[in-house]
Amino acid sequence: MQVRSRRQVLAAIGAAALAPATAGCLPLGRPGEGEREAGPIGPVAQALxxxxxxxxxxxxxxELVVKVYEDPSCPACAEFETTGTGPRLLGMAATGDLQLQFALGSFLGPGSKRAVNALRAALDKGKFVDLHQAVYDGQASAKRRGGFSTDGLLGLADTIEGLRDGSFDDAVRAARHRQFVEAADQALGRSWVRGTPSMEVNGWPVKEGDRDVMDDGGALRRYLKSAEDRPPRR
Incomplete structure (x- = not known):
């Protein structure tokens, strides 16, 4: 029997996601409920x-820490970040209710690596959150053109005030953050994650039976409330 590595499993899930008949990298359950709120969330702290x-x-x-595992090219991640509960989590981070962490993989190929590199470059400008939203909003369009390209990512950056300048453009064009991209991808490969998007709360993985937290605001609220009574996993 052939034994596949975790990276091979992730890549296989991602490859299946690229087929037109599938919804994404990992099934999310019910269709999204339109969580995305209109307008900017305002300034929010963001750091490596x-x-x-x-x-x-x-x-x-x-005290409440939510960690999300994603690949920018994953359709299910785009669903989570646009019509799922991703925007709600971001809003809670902006108001200080929780700390939101992102672990970014790039197992879906070169377009993902270019996107993660651009996101890391945006972090240097304090614009990670803005570009992160723009990347998922623009994912479907990028896929129709073969995936995230350098010029496509710079075009998305054009929509964000104060992001593009010489240093950012150079970082995107020259893949200045390639070491971060590879290290982040390897970290995801070593984790418990078998597909994206995945989530953990205070160090505890959200199990398959609780995955409605990814697309149901009420389920997310109840899950986070119950997490307050559970000691963090070290």
Whole structure:
């Protein structure tokens, strides 16, 4: 019997996601419920985590920590971040209710690597959150053109005030953050994650039976409430 590595499993899930008949990298259950709120959320803290591969959004001292594992080219991740509960989590991070962490993989190929590199470059400008939203809003269009390209990502950056300048453009064109891209991808490959999007709360993985938290605001609220009574996993 052939034994496949976790990276091979992730890549297989991602490859299946590219077929037109599938909804995404990993089934999310019910269709999304239109969580995306109109308009900007306002300023929110965003920084590189101490592990060097996680991006932290919101108050880094918040007791409630939600970590999301994504690949920018994953259709299910786009669903989570547009019509699922991703925007709700971002709003909670902006108001200080939780610390939101992003672990970005790029197992779906070169377009993902270019997107993660651009997202890391946007973090240097304090614009990670803005570009992250723009990337998922523009994912379907990018796929019709063969995936995220350098020029396509710079076009998305054009929609974000104050992001594009010489240093950002150079970082995107020259893949200045390639080491971060590879390290983040390897970290995801070593994790418990078998597909994206995946989530953990205070270090505890959200199990398959609770995946409605990805697209149901009420389920997410109840899950986070119950997490307050559970000690963090170290």
């Amino acid at each position: 985590g101490s592990d060097g591969t996680t991006i932290v959004v919101g108050d880094p001292s918040a």
